[in-house]
Amino acid sequence: MCGFVGVITDNKENEINNNTLVNMTNLIIHRGPDDVGYYFGDHVKFGFRRLSIIDLKSGKQPLTSENNRYTIVFNGEIYNYLELKVILQKKGYSFKTDTDTEVIIALFSEKKELAFEELRGMFSIVIWDTFDKVLYGARDRFGIKPFYYFEDGSDLFFASEKKSLLLAKARNEINEDALHHYLTYQYVPEPFTMSSDILKMEPGCYFKKKVGQPLKIKKYWSPNFTPVIGNIDESTKEIIKVLRNSVQFHMRSDVPVGSFLSSGIDSTSIVAFAKEVNPNIKTFTVGFEREGYSEINVAKESADKMGVENISKEISPNEFIQELPKIIWHMDDPVADPAAIPLYFVSKLAREHVKVVLSGEGADELFGGYGIYKEPISLKGFSSMSASNKERLKSIISYFPSNIKGKNxxxxxxTPIEERYIGNAKLFSENEKELLLQKYNFLKSYQDITKPYYDKIPHYDDVSKMQYIDMHTWLSGDILVKADRMTMAHSIELRVPFLDKGVFSIASKLHSNIKVTRSEQKYALRKALEGIVPDHVVNRRKLGFPVPIRHWLQDELYDWARNLIIFSNTEYLFNKAYILKLLEKHRKGNFDRKSSIFLSKKSLDFSRHIWAILTFMIWHQIFIEKDIQSQNSLIGTKQAELVL
Known part of the structure; x- marks a missing residue:
């Protein structure tokens, strides 16, 4: 597990100097504190930071093939590398190390771009072919590992984190279209970033860049749902088989492997299967010092029943606010998902004991775990209505007061699902963005992101359409971003056994009626795990790292939030009067401060909207204003000097 930076240039006289490349590499030392390596060749330069997991002594990168044709930098883990190694040895390839990196470069020598399809794991890979003067880059199927790039004339810069690329750019200008989408989605949808010209390579893609020719990007894999399994008994057997196999592969390591443990079925199932491999596995849990916002008690009960150790910690509001700027710095772009906060702290806790942790990301997208996925069942009665009658009814109901029961x-x-569902999170409406933004763009719509995906799947049922949208947007844009950045912030490798091509091959074949029922999500998964995870977890409602943001913004963090809004240098982007009005409405909502409970469902809860703005304002201070005092306190003087 590592991080890389690099550049390919057509004109060797225009390439970046070595000191800039070294600075770009050192800025991501948290991704690889164990070792550093460089490659300076004709047209191409690589910088690499390494976190040692497998083959601690001989896993150095960049790695050049025995015939000196290929040089590779690689961030990730390939879990089937031993099996691939045996196949390659039979074809005459020899190996000097026990690393997956050497297997990748041999497989690429054998199959070129087709090699990426055979890799089982998480990865961002760059390979330089010195003979043909071609650079290849690839990203794993689900987007578990990041891959940023930007083109400057004929030069192509690339890196594991965006902050490294900013050192190679003259200016960091805000992508205003990305800001529009961020305010809708709470993250910047791929391939865009909040910085103009810098892009992310999308999951399941690879590129070719030949010296003197333009960049070409191609798709080698895309997640598709092809339901053929409708029998619950058949599905449970297959689910158990692939999950157990995936966890066994993900446990491969020369250093201890631990696991995050929440109160939910996803992480608990991972621990149950991991215990079969290592009965002494350590588990880690965090919660908040507020009733109803801690999973520690349930996690400890699960750990006791499974016979594993659980190490936990409670997070205070003061700890949270102190670490928040650092969290946002590590994110690269603003991500207004409060779940990043407990991920940061549980990663910090785990790093005191292990270098590798397992986690349950991806289970909801693959097996239908979100509550909103039950909506098509609830709305089934509207399916018999004609489109014209729906439009008439929708027009009539629009005149009713917004708080009338049943209007929504x-x-x-x-409303067709293509218009009503944009993903798991939706913040500001277009009308609200018009009030918030100083330069609202009427030509930008949330459907700019989702429509191309919906156009590919007109034959899907509504639940599968929702999963498809989330897998292409929410999963890679939010879930995996915070998972990677918050663990890498503490130099710890996160592995996600649910996001395995073997697991997806089964999940993609399940009929929607055994994934989601009127009363349950992840129905097939829950049935499969009966008797494997403790009974108190099997049907437990999903919490998803609960964070008391809405309470804090009314009490402990109100003054902090108000001051941040007032003194933020973002008035050229936002209507601050509107933001302060939202904050006051939220503070004066129907809320009992003594018991920390909202007294009715009609309470004015604008916490998610406010949180998105506050997150952006801190991001703006760090990356746009480049405030030296905050930079020094966030990341240390040495790294701050590189940024500035």
Missing amino acids: FIERGC
């Missing part, structure tokens, strides 16, 4: 239900029932 009818509006959603009369």
